[in-house]
Amino acid sequence: MQASSKTSLASEQNQKSQLSNNNNNLTPVMSMKGITKTFPGVTALSEISLDLYPRQVTALVGENGAGKSTVVKILTGIYQPTAGSLSIHGQDIKFPTPHDASEAGVTAIHQETVLFDDLSVAENIFIGHAPKTSRGLIDWKTMNAEAEKLLQTIGANIDPNLKLKDLGIANKHMVAISRALSIDASVVIMDEPTAALSHKEIEELYDLVDKLKADGKAILFISHKFDEIFRIADRYTVFRDGEMVDEGHLKDITENDLVEKMVGRSVDQIFPTREPSIGAEILSVVNYCHPTEFSNINFKLHKGEILGFYGLVGAGRSEFMQSLFGITKPASGEVFIEGNPATIRNPAQAIEKGIVYVSEDRGKQGVVTTLPIFQNVSLPSLQHISKRGFLQIAEEFSLAREFTRRLDLRAASLDQHVGDLSGGNQQKVVIAKWLATQPLVIILDEPTKGIDIGSKTVVHEFMAELAAGGLAVIMVSSEIPEILGMTDRTIVMREGLIVNEFGRDEMSPEKLVRAAAGIKEST
Amino acid sequence: MSEINQYTARDIPERLSSPFKRVVSSWEALLLLVAILIFFINTQATPYFLDWWNLSDATFNFTEKAFIAFAMALLVISGEIDLSVAAIIALVSTAMGFAVQLGYDTPALVAIALVVGLACGAINGLLVTGLGLPSIVVTIGTMSLFRGISYIILGDQSYKDYPESFLFFGQGYVWSTVTFELLLFVIFAIVYYVLLHRTNFGRAVYVIGNNPTAAVFSGLRVERIKFLLFLLTGIMSAIAAICLTSRLGSTRPSIGLGLELEIITMVVLGGVNILGGSGTIPGVALAAIVMGMLIFGFGLLNVPGIVMSIFIGLLLIGVIALPKIASNLKNYYLERKA
Numbered sequence: 012m013q014a015s016s017k018t019s020l021a022s023e024q025n026q027k028s029q030l031s032n033n034n035n036n037l038t039p040v041m042s043m044k045g046i047t048k049t050f051p052g053v054t055a056l057s058e059i060s061l062d063l064y065p066r067q068v069t070a071l072v073g074e075n076g077a078g079k080s081t082v083v084k085i086l087t088g089i090y091q092p093t094a095g096s097l098s099i100h101g102q103d104i105k106f107p108t109p110h111d112a113s114e115a116g117v118t119a120i121h122q123e124t125v126l127f128d129d130l131s132v133a134e135n136i137f138i139g140h141a142p143k144t145s146r147g148l149i150d151w152k153t154m155n156a157e158a159e160k161l162l163q164t165i166g167a168n169i170d171p172n173l174k175l176k177d178l179g180i181a182n183k184h185m186v187a188i189s190r191a192l193s194i195d196a197s198v199v200i201m202d203e204p205t206a207a208l209s210h211k212e213i214e215e216l217y218d219l220v221d222k223l224k225a226d227g228k229a230i231l232f233i234s235h236k237f238d239e240i241f242r243i244a245d246r247y248t249v250f251r252d253g254e255m256v257d258e259g260h261l262k263d264i265t266e267n268d269l270v271e272k273m274v275g276r277s278v279d280q281i282f283p284t285r286e287p288s289i290g291a292e293i294l295s296v297v298n299y300c301h302p303t304e305f306s307n308i309n310f311k312l313h314k315g316e317i318l319g320f321y322g323l324v325g326a327g328r329s330e331f332m333q334s335l336f337g338i339t340k341p342a343s344g345e346v347f348i349e350g351n352p353a354t355i356r357n358p359a360q361a362i363e364k365g366i367v368y369v370s371e372d373r374g375k376q377g378v379v380t381t382l383p384i385f386q387n388v389s390l391p392s393l394q395h396i397s398k399r400g401f402l403q404i405a406e407e408f409s410l411a412r413e414f415t416r417r418l419d420l421r422a423a424s425l426d427q428h429v430g431d432l433s434g435g436n437q438q439k440v441v442i443a444k445w446l447a448t449q450p451l452v453i454i455l456d457e458p459t460k461g462i463d464i465g466s467k468t469v470v471h472e473f474m475a476e477l478a479a480g481g482l483a484v485i486m487v488s489s490e491i492p493e494i495l496g497m498t499d500r501t502i503v504m505r506e507g508l509i510v511n512e513f514g515r516d517e518m519s520p521e522k523l524v525r526a527a528a529g530i531k532e533s534t
Numbered sequence: 535m536s537e538i539n540q541y542t543a544r545d546i547p548e549r550l551s552s553p554f555k556r557v558v559s560s561w562e563a564l565l566l567l568v569a570i571l572i573f574f575i576n577t578q579a580t581p582y583f584l585d586w587w588n589l590s591d592a593t594f595n596f597t598e599k600a601f602i603a604f605a606m607a608l609l610v611i612s613g614e615i616d617l618s619v620a621a622i623i624a625l626v627s628t629a630m631g632f633a634v635q636l637g638y639d640t641p642a643l644v645a646i647a648l649v650v651g652l653a654c655g656a657i658n659g660l661l662v663t664g665l666g667l668p669s670i671v672v673t674i675g676t677m678s679l680f681r682g683i684s685y686i687i688l689g690d691q692s693y694k695d696y697p698e699s700f701l702f703f704g705q706g707y708v709w710s711t712v713t714f715e716l717l718l719f720v721i722f723a724i725v726y727y728v729l730l731h732r733t734n735f736g737r738a739v740y741v742i743g744n745n746p747t748a749a750v751f752s753g754l755r756v757e758r759i760k761f762l763l764f765l766l767t768g769i770m771s772a773i774a775a776i777c778l779t780s781r782l783g784s785t786r787p788s789i790g791l792g793l794e795l796e797i798i799t800m801v802v803l804g805g806v807n808i809l810g811g812s813g814t815i816p817g818v819a820l821a822a823i824v825m826g827m828l829i830f831g832f833g834l835l836n837v838p839g840i841v842m843s844i845f846i847g848l849l850l851i852g853v854i855a856l857p858k859i860a861s862n863l864k865n866y867y868l869e870r871k872a
Contacts, residue, residue, distance in 0.1 A: 336751075338750070338751070357753075357755070358750060358751060358752070358753040359753040359754075359755060361753070362753040368751070370751055375745070375747050375748065376747050376748055376751040377748060377751070378745075378748060379741055379744045379745040379748050379749075380744075380745070381744045381745070381811055381812075382740065382741065382744055385548070386737065386740075386741075390737075390741060390752045390754075391752050391753050393734045393737060394734065397733075397734050400733050400734050400735065401728075401732055401733050401734075402732055402733060402734060402736075402737060408548050412546070412548075415546065416546075420546065422546050423546075423547075423550060424546060424547045424548065424549055424550040425546055425547070425548050425549070426548060426549040426550065427550070444752075
C-alpha cells in the first residue's frame with residue numbers, strides 16, 4: 012500500500028509541475044488550498060487543492076463518495092472546511108454562510124434545482140437582490156423586464172411571470188443559470204446538470220456553457236458521463252476517496268486513462284476470501300416493470316450466492332429493490348420464491364416470505380434511533396417471540412444478544428439508544444434485526460455507505476459468512492472495489508434497465524464503469 | 535455521541551442503570567412527588583379536604599377525562615392527535631338522549647353510545663389514514679361537525695328522563711365511598727398500561743411515533759394501527775359520555791365543551807411528548823390525579839374558575855418548558871466549566 016501511494020504521489024507531483032508550466036499565463040479565479048473536511052468518524056476530504064480558471068470548464072470526476080459534493084458544499088458555504096483555505100482572485104476568503112458565497116460571486120446549479128417552486132421565474136432569478144423602487148419596495152416592472160432580458164441572452168423563451176413549479180426541469184435549469192448571470196457570478200458550479208435532461212436539452216445546455224465560458228466565467232462541472240466531460244470540459248480533476256489523485260488538461264488524456272484514474276485500486280481494503288457454493292434457485296424475478304423508475308427486470312438468484320447490482324445513482328436499483336420488498340407497487344411482473352409465485356404487496360408480506368431489505372438510508376428507514384438496541388433488533392420478529400401479542404422482554408434480550416454478538420456489535424448496553432452508536436454499529440443493528448427474522452434473501456442497499464473501515468470489514472466478512480450459510484444475498488453498491496471483492500455475479504443497471512451482467516471472472520472496474528455510464532467498448 | 539465505555543461483543547450488558555435508579559429519576563416519580571405535595575397542601579389549606587366523601591367527590595374531577603386521556607396518550611405517542619373528543623361526547627350524549635325519547639332502556643343506550651363513538655373514531659381514522667390528511671386539521675373539522683350535529687338536533691333544548699338504572703354509571707358506588715367511575719379509572723389504567731407497555735401493539739405505537747418510515751420498512755402496518763387508535767379514542771369518548779351524561783342526568787349540546795384541551799393538558803403533564811414517540815400510562819394516570827386534586831383544592835378554597843384555568847394554562851406551559859430550561863442550564867454550566 013505504501014509503495015503504491017508513494018509512486019502515485021510522485022506522479023502527481025510530476026503532473027503538477029507540468030501543469031504550472033502550461034498555466035503560467037493564467038491566474039485562477041478561485042482556489043482551494045489544502046482543504047480537509049472531516050465528519051465524526053469519516054474524513055470526507057483530505058488536503059485537496061483545486062484551481063478554477065476563467066474561460067475554462069473544469070470537470071470534477073470521481074466515484075460516488077469520492078468527495079465531489081463535499082467540495083461543492085464547501086465552495087458554496089454550506090459546509091465549513093476543517094482545515095485549509097479558499098481564495099478568490101488571490102485573496103483569502105471565508106464563506107460562513109451560503110449568502111457570503113453568493114456575494115463573492117460563487118453560484119451553483121444543482122442536480123435537483125434548489126429554487127422556490129411557488130415563486131415566479133423573475134422572483135427566483137432576483138431573490139435576495141431584487142431591484143427596488145425609491146420607497147424600498149420591489150420594483151416588479153424592472154425585475155420582470157430584467158428577467159426577460161437575462162432569459163433571452165441564454166436563449167430561453169420563458170415568461171418571467173410563470174410560477175417555477177409550472178416549468179419542466181430543463182427550464183428550471185435555465186432559470187438557475189439566469190440567476191447565476193444576474194448576480195454576476197465569476198464561478199459557476201454545475202452539479203450533474205444533465206442528469207434529468209433530454210438529449211435536445213443537453214445540447215442546449217452545452218451551448219449555454221460555451222456562452223458562460225465566453226463571458227469569462229470559471230466553471231466547475233461535475234458529471235458521471237464521460238462523453239459530455241470530453242465534449243465541454245477543458246480541464247479535469249480526479250477525486251478518489253476524498254483525495255485528489257490527478258489533474259490536467261483533457262486533451263492530454265484518453266477516456267480509458269481517466270476511467271482508470273477514477274476507479275484506481277483501493278489497496279487498503281481487504282475482502283474475505285470465499286469459496287462460493289452456489290445452490291438451488293431461490294428467487295426469480297420476471298419482467299418486473301414500474302411506470303417510471305425501471306422496466307423489464309429479469310434475473311434469478313441462488314442459495315449461497317452474492318449478487319451485485321452496480322450502476323450510477325438514479326439508475327433505478329434502490330427503487331427496484333424497494334418494490335421487491337413491497338414498499339412501492341410495480342406496474343407488472345412476477346416474483347417466484349423457491350419456484351412458487353409470490354405476491355408481495357407490503358413489507359410485512361415480504362418479510363413473511365423471507366425477503367428482507369437493509370436500506371441505504373439507515374437513519375430514516377433502517378433504525379429507530381430513539382429506541383434501545385434490543386427493541387430495534389426484535390422489531391420485525393416480535394410476532395414470533397411474543398406470546399399471543401404480549402411482549403416477552405427476556406426473549407427480546409436473548410434474541411438481541413445472539414444476533415448482535417454474531418456481528419460483533421460494540422455498545423455500552425443493549426438498552427442503549429441506537430442513535431448513540433456510530434454509523435458502523437448502527438448498520439450492524441440493522442443487519443442483526445433482519446437476520447433475526449431468518450430470511451431466505453437479504454437485500455443490502457449500499458451496506459457500507461458512510462461507515463468506518465473497521466465496520467466495513469466486519470460487514471463484508473459477515474456477508475460472506477451468510478452466503479456460506481446458504482442465504483441468498485443481493486448487494487446494491489456503487490463502490491467498485493466492493494462489487495469486485497464481494498460478488499459472485501454483478502448486474503449493471505442504467506436508466507432503469509439491466510444493461511449488462513458479469514460473472515466473477517469477467518468483471519473489471521473499467522467494464523463496470525463503461526456499462527454503467529453507457530460508454531461503448533473501446534478497442 | 536462518543537462510544538466511550540465500550541464492551542466487547544461477548545459481554546454487552548442488558549441495562550446499565552438499575553431498575554430502581556430508572557424509576558427514581560423518572561418523570562412519573564416527580565409527578566408522584568407533586569401529587570403528594572398537593573395532597574399535603576390541600577389538607578393544610580382546608581379542613582374539609584380530608585373527608586372520605588369529599589375525596590370521593592373529588593375523583594369526578596378527573597375520571598371521565600382520564601378515560602379519554604389514556605387513549606389520547608397512545609394516539610399522541612404515535613404522532614397523531616384527536617381534538618374532536620369533547621365533540622364526540624356531545625354527539626354520543628345527544629344520540630343517547632334521542633334514544634331515550636324513543637323509549638330505549640339502559641343496555642340499548644350503552645350500545646348506541648359505543649356505536650356512535652366507534653363511528654366518530656372511524657371517520658377521523660379514515661380521513662387521517664385513508665386520505666393522508668394531518669390529524670390536527672381533520673379533528674378540528676370533525677370537532678365542529680360532531681358538535682354541530684348536536685346543536686342542530688337539540689337547539690336550546692335538553693334531553694332528560696334518563697332511566698333510573700342508567701344513573702348508576704355516573705352516580706353509583708361499588709363499595710363504601712368508591713364510585714363506579716373510580717373503579718373504571720383503575721381498570722382502564724391497568725388495561726392501558728398492559729396495552730402500551732406489555733404488548734406488540736404498544737411497541738408498534740412507540741416505533742411509529744419515533745420513526746414512521748422505519749416502521750413501514752420494518753413491516754409494521756402503520757395506517758392500520760393508527761386507524762385502530764382513532765377507533766379506540768372514539769370508544770373511550772363514548773364511555774366518558776355515558777358516565778358524564780349519567781352523572782349530570784341530562785344532555786345539552788354544550789356538554790363537555792372545551793374538555794379536549796384539559797385532556798391534552800393531562801396527557802402532556804403526564805410526560806407524553808406532544809410530538810410523539812414517548813410517554814407512559816402511569817404518568818398520565820398520575821397527571822390525572824394531580825389535576826383532579828388541584829381543581830378540587832381550588833374549589834374548596836373558593837378560587838374562581840377563571841383563575842383555575844389561568845393556573846392550569848401556566849402549569850401546562852411550565853411542564854413543557856421545564857425540561858428545555860433544565861437542559862439549557864446544564865449546557866450553560868458545562869460550557870462555563872470548559
